[in-house]
Amino acid sequence: MFDVLPFMTSILIIEDEHAVASALGAICKRLGHDAQLCSSGQRGLEELARGDFALAILDIGLPDMSGLEVLKQIRRRAPAIPSLIITAHGNLDNAVAAKKLGAAGYLVKPLDLPEVQETIRQLASPAAVPTPSVQASPSLLIGAAPAMQRCFVEIAHACTSDAPVLISGPTGTGKTLAARVIHTNSARSEAPFVTLHCSALPEHLLESELFGHEKGSFTGALTSREGHLERARGGTLFLDEIADISPAIQAKLLRFVEERTFTRVGGREDLRVDLRLVTATNKDLREEVRAGRFREDLYYRLHVLEITMPALRERPGDIAALATYFLGSIGGTQPRQLAPATLDLLQRYTWPGNVRELRNALEHAIAVSSGGVILPHHFPRELRETRDAAPAPSDVLDTALGAWLQRQLAAGASYREMHDALESMALQHLLAHFGGKPTVLARETKMNRVTLRKKVLRLDRGESAIPDGEDEG
Numbered sequence: 465m466f467d468v469l470p471f472m473t474s475i476l477i478i479e480d481e482h483a484v485a486s487a488l489g490a491i492c493k494r495l496g497h498d499a500q501l502c503s504s505g506q507r508g509l510e511e512l513a514r515g516d517f518a519l520a521i522l523d524i525g526l527p528d529m530s531g532l533e534v535l536k537q538i539r540r541r542a543p544a545i546p547s548l549i550i551t552a553h554g555n556l557d558n559a560v561a562a563k564k565l566g567a568a569g570y571l572v573k574p575l576d577l578p579e580v581q582e583t584i585r586q587l588a589s590p591a592a593v594p595t596p597s598v599q600a601s602p603s604l605l606i607g608a609a610p611a612m613q614r615c616f617v618e619i620a621h622a623c624t625s626d627a628p629v630l631i632s633g634p635t636g637t638g639k640t641l642a643a644r645v646i647h648t649n650s651a652r653s654e655a656p657f658v659t660l661h662c663s664a665l666p667e668h669l670l671e672s673e674l675f676g677h678e679k680g681s682f683t684g685a686l687t688s689r690e691g692h693l694e695r696a697r698g699g700t701l702f703l704d705e706i707a708d709i710s711p712a713i714q715a716k717l718l719r720f721v722e723e724r725t726f727t728r729v730g731g732r733e734d735l736r737v738d739l740r741l742v743t744a745t746n747k748d749l750r751e752e753v754r755a756g757r758f759r760e761d762l763y764y765r766l767h768v769l770e771i772t773m774p775a776l777r778e779r780p781g782d783i784a785a786l787a788t789y790f791l792g793s794i795g796g797t798q799p800r801q802l803a804p805a806t807l808d809l810l811q812r813y814t815w816p817g818n819v820r821e822l823r824n825a826l827e828h829a830i831a832v833s834s835g836g837v838i839l840p841h842h843f844p845r846e847l848r849e850t851r852d853a854a855p856a857p858s859d860v861l862d863t864a865l866g867a868w869l870q871r872q873l874a875a876g877a878s879y880r881e882m883h884d885a886l887e888s889m890a891l892q893h894l895l896a897h898f899g900g901k902p903t904v905l906a907r908e909t910k911m912n913r914v915t916l917r918k919k920v921l922r923l924d925r926g927e928s929a930i931p932d933g934e935d936e937g
């Protein structure tokens with residue numbers, strides 16, 4: 465184990481991508497720190513044993529071992545050193561595992577340099593305290609789109625906290641699943657996870673389901689029944705459709721959130737319960753507060769942590785992975801796959817019922833198909849013929865590009881500037897696609913490595929991809 469020296473200014477950077485490592489090094493220097501660059505996990509751990517560092521920055525995709533394994537070692541050997549994880553694979557498992565292993569920060573490539581600089585500045589200050597480590601466990605929330613990666617980071621925060629969480633998002637986007645993931649990865653995972661759908665019951669029933677009830681019978685005996693609050697004792701109570709609870713129940717719930725006490729319906733005694741509250745809504749709860757339908761004080765108590773699940777149409781890139789996952793999990797033993805035309809159909813549809821609708825549609829397709837390949841006609845007619853169908857991706861790109869060019873022209877941009885800006889955007893997408901690895905990108909797209917390296921360096925510095933007058937080699 466190492467002690468933290470009071471004036472450590474060295475930062476350990478474990479990253480095999482030279483361009484990313486040197487951009488990080490430049491940021492560290494700008495902030496007044498020395499940077500020690502290592503291109504493998506093993507080298508990084510050796511360097512850790514030699515020096516005193518204010519911060520360790522590490523990539524998950526290292527050539528010799530997973531950055532998560534390196535993080536584990538750093539936390540064991542030098543727990544006082546905060547670690548900042550950088551990854552091109554921003555999935556939920558990585559985010560939760562990093563957080564649970566005690567990472568102090570987690571950033572997804574392509575990196576937003578001002579955000580990187582601010583994060584390093586905060587973590588490398590002597591006040592930064594690494595979070596404690598607990599065991600990670602896997603989850604089944606599928607998604608790799610940027611909108612989902614943001615959720616994964618929010619979910620990871622919620623797993624390591626005990627504060628109330630409000631999960632919002634349209635129906636079928638995985639709010640209940642996210643609540644379950646938070647519970648199973650939290651310190652309360654051994655205690656019950658209890659769910660109550662607040663919109664499914666009339667007010668008087670909801671009140672007694674939530675708070676329990678006590679009744680005197682005609683013989684004078686008292687019958688009592690525990691509500692969901694008591695059944696969730698020690699664990700997590702998940703209240704779905706929270707926007708739909710009446711003002712009277714809102715008042716009672718507020719008292720419980722503030723004082724941890726409540727009375728059963730018909731009861732007189734104050735009861736106390738320790739639990740964590742996770743709530744969900746597919747309405748805009750802030751709007752409900754503005755409209756006077758939801759108490760503002762309760763709203764602030766419930767959304768200490770907030771997670772927003774994106775609609776499926778905002779992440780069409782995740783449809784193939786979700787469909788493959790559902791075909792595997794609901795398709796029985798027969799291996800099944802989507803025909804290219806089917807994937808095209810699924811990606812063009814707008815999915816008002818989100819992931820739930822996708823899952824149901826695949827269930828239908830599996831039931832009516834006989835072979836191993838799922839074809840477009842295996843889906844319900846409404847889905848194939850709907851006016852909801854989105855335009856083809858190429859049409860969307862064409863329209864967006866036309867509008868973008870109009871704005872550039874209005875701003876007086878030169879052809880070169882427009883070309884460079886477009887190339888920067890394309891490179892950022894391609895880099896993300898190839899795991900943030902320029903070498904792989906160069907190989908797969910048959911691009912000169914030196915030219916690409918120059919372009920990526922410029923990207924990292926926030927400049928346009930190609931300098932004036934310089935052409936591809």
Ligand SMILES: Nc1ncnc2c1ncn2[C@@H]1O[C@H](COP(=O)(O)OP(=O)(O)OP(=O)(O)O)[C@@H](O)[C@H]1O
Nearest residue numbers: 604605606634635636637638639640641746819820
């Ligand atoms: N990212 C995901 N990966 C895998 N399965 C998912 C994902 N999101 C949702 N699902 C599945 O889709 C279905 C609907 O999800 P869930 O019930 O969590 O949605 P919800 O947002 O709570 O819906 P509602 O608002 O109607 O209560 C479930 O079968 C769930 O397992």
